[in-house]
Amino acid sequence: MFDQVLREAVDERSRMELGLREAIEGDGLRLHFQPEIDLRTGKLLAVEALVRWQHPTRGLLAAASFITVAEETGLVVDMGRWVFAAACRQLAAWRRQFPHLKLVVRVNMSPAQFATDEIVEFVETCLRVHEIPGDWLCIEMTEHAVLQEPEKTARILRGFRALGVEVALDDFGTGYSSMTELKRLPVDLLKLDTSFVKGITTDPCDRAIVEAIIRLGSALNLQVVAEGIEGGPTIDKLLELGCSRGQGYLISMPIAAEDLASVLDAGTISLPALRAARSATLHPEGRPV
Secondary structure, eight states: OOOHHHHHHHHHHHHHHHHHHHHHHTTOEEEEEEEEEETTTOBEEEEEEEEEEEETTTEEEEGGGTHHHHHHHTHHHHHHHHHHHHHHHHHHHHHHHOTTOOOEEEEEOOHHHHTSTTHHHHHHHHHHHTTOOGGGEEEEEEHHHHHHSHHHHHHHHHHHHHTTOEEEEEEETSSOOOHHHHHHSOOOEEEEOHHHHTTTTTOHHHHHHHHHHHHHHHHTTOEEEEOOOOSHHHHHHHHHHTOOEEOSTTTOOOEEGGGGHHHHHHTBOOHHHHHHHHTSOBOTTSSBO
């Protein structure tokens, strides 16, 4: 029955849709960046661009609080274009500010973006306008995006590859993985999902899954990146299993571009600091206290 509770939920969703549309068209979205490092040396390898909404009354919102509305309303396509263009613009600024630094920026793309016909042309235009070499960018996609229209997706990915842009398969192992599709798709990198990484020091099943994916990546000549690193023992176990790239709250939370400047200038995140953090107490949700 359509009662008062349901009415309030519908009204809230409508308000969020309207507000998100205004944020995309106006100046309401922000990018934060989460570093990815070489777990052996602390060298900065990449940053992942993550969208935030500067809500007028609720403050800065993470994508999890509005991405469902964006996907259900189709706003995710316009939002994704904003994110990609903003990430390219920021990368161009970093290239001017830190000419010594070689950095890859990873940008997530939704299945809805892959459904558009001109996505490769859009990426090419962004690269040209901001004078960015293709190999400075990586597009992250989920298994769901791959399996929706595998033939079309393969053509799009080949278009990205022709531009020099890397492709990463995000949250690998959590969807309906198809080894046949993985074998023939032009993918450069697999990202180990947080749900597996968190358990590799305590859960034999998670450890076995992570090890299998790392071996698969090695066999197919694919890089493997671990997400969601929250404790020092996790780094030790990842290195033991053969994964030397990672990101997570232990290394750095997603932060604004201006707050990342010191890390970019150094080109590294201090391993002594990481070692000290390994013994630090973590918040129950995984964030440093």
